Amino acid sequence: MIDREGLDKPFIVKDYIFYMFFNIISASILGKSYTMDDPELKRFKYVLMDVGHEVGARFMLWDFSSFIRLLDRRSVQKQQQILTEMSLMIRNKFKDHYADYSDAIERDICDALITAKNEALREGKEWAPYLTDDNLAMSAMSLFLGGISTSQNTFQWIVLLMCYYPEVQRKLRQEIETQIGDRMPTHEDRNRCHYVMAFIAETLRFRNIIPIGVPHRALVDIQIGKYAIPENTSVAVYHGIICRNDKDWHKANEFIPERFLDSEGRYITVRSKAYIPFGVGRRMCLGEKLAIADLFLVLVTFLQSTRHYNIVVESGTGIDADPNGSQHMTAPIYKVAFSTII
Numbered sequence: 281m282i283d284r285e286g287l288d289k290p291f292i293v294k295d296y297i298f299y300m301f302f303n304i305i306s307a308s309i310l311g312k313s314y315t316m317d318d319p320e321l322k323r324f325k326y327v328l329m330d331v332g333h334e335v336g337a338r339f340m341l342w343d344f345s346s347f348i349r350l351l352d353r354r355s356v357q358k359q360q361q362i363l364t365e366m367s368l369m370i371r372n373k374f375k376d377h378y379a380d381y382s383d384a385i386e387r388d389i390c391d392a393l394i395t396a397k398n399e400a401l402r403e404g405k406e407w408a409p410y411l412t413d414d415n416l417a418m419s420a421m422s423l424f425l426g427g428i429s430t431s432q433n434t435f436q437w438i439v440l441l442m443c444y445y446p447e448v449q450r451k452l453r454q455e456i457e458t459q460i461g462d463r464m465p466t467h468e469d470r471n472r473c474h475y476v477m478a479f480i481a482e483t484l485r486f487r488n489i490i491p492i493g494v495p496h497r498a499l500v501d502i503q504i505g506k507y508a509i510p511e512n513t514s515v516a517v518y519h520g521i522i523c524r525n526d527k528d529w530h531k532a533n534e535f536i537p538e539r540f541l542d543s544e545g546r547y548i549t550v551r552s553k554a555y556i557p558f559g560v561g562r563r564m565c566l567g568e569k570l571a572i573a574d575l576f577l578v579l580v581t582f583l584q585s586t587r588h589y590n591i592v593v594e595s596g597t598g599i600d601a602d603p604n605g606s607q608h609m610t611a612p613i614y615k616v617a618f619s620t621i622i
């Protein structure tokens with residue numbers, strides 16, 4: 281990134297973050313990485329990032345209003361066409377895994393799905409008939425779609441917030457320096473980097489990227505607290521409000537990583553019920569552990585590799601969300617500049 285953009289020149293960091301997380305998730309699920317100018321990657325980027333900016337928050341209403349779909353018909357058609365291409369591509373990549381599959385090595389999630397299918401068939405499990413190649417390929421696609429925009433979007437906030445609050449950046453660097461130094465970070469390092477973990481947890485609370493969650497449907501008539509919900513009603517949990525309400529959070533609208541540290545500076549792993557950036561209940565995020573692991577490793581590596589530089593941020597709207605950020609609470613478009621510490 282620094283080699284490409286040079287020193288002391290502010291540049292938009294957004295696409296770099298997208299490409300990095302795209303490759304991380306793609307390598308874990310499909311076992312494939314892309315170069316930045318790969319045309320396939322650019323098509324994916326349209327669906328995962330650009331369509332939201334093209335039509336703004338109206339994008340959320342496509343499912344509910346045929347009039348708005350008509351108004352945005354070009355974007356709707358383009359998105360549908362790319363999604364169809366994506367599902368075909370993922371089906372093919374899933375099937376390609378059979379060519380050199382071995383149950384002794386699990387290269388990625390597609391391999392793990394094939395192993396699960398073979399085991400279910402061998403053991404005569406009642407769900408084995410549902411583990412068809414098409415269903416498994418579409419499960420891989422759900423992970424792919426669910427994982428990339430969420431993780432990359434959270435990391436856009438991570439970079440913005442740590443640059444916007446230089447004192448926070450200093451504390452992150454200091455902990456990484458004393459606990460890890462120059463060596464490659466491991467998953468176990470999460471147990472010693474309490475401030476880094478608290479910073480990630482606070483970013484997820486403070487700028488909860490899916491504030492209205494994923495809409496669900498009541499399958500039967502049900503009572504939730506004092507509310508009677510009739511069958512077939514759409515139900516959305518407003519995570520964004522719950523994660524930032526004054527009843528549950530002291531100074532809810534301030535960014536305070538220390539709220540996730542105990543009096544001895546240790547990361548608090550027992551969570552308040554109001555901490556739900558990954559949703560709640562049976563349909564909560566499947567990728568929470570993978571997301572936290574990736575965010576930790578990428579953040580530590582990023583700070584290690586930039587330790588000789590000051591990172592300065594230029595953001596016209598500060599740390600307010602992008603008003604055109606569709607259903608996600610997207611970070612504003614900001615620039616960063618690297619300068620050598622003298």
Ligand code: HEM
Pocket residue numbers: 305422423424426427428430431434484489490493494495519557558559560561562563564565566567568570571
């Ligand atoms: C910082 C990163 C992430 C955040 C904040 C996040 C957040 C969420 C939220 C709020 C939901 C909806 C839960 C609900 O409806 O109650 C969800 C669902 C889901 N997420 Fe994530 N997610 C992240 C990363 C990932 C990753 C890395 C993957 C997989 C590789 C993933 C896969 C999924 C899937 C498959 C669902 C649907 C689960 C279902 O409907 O049963 N997510 N996520």
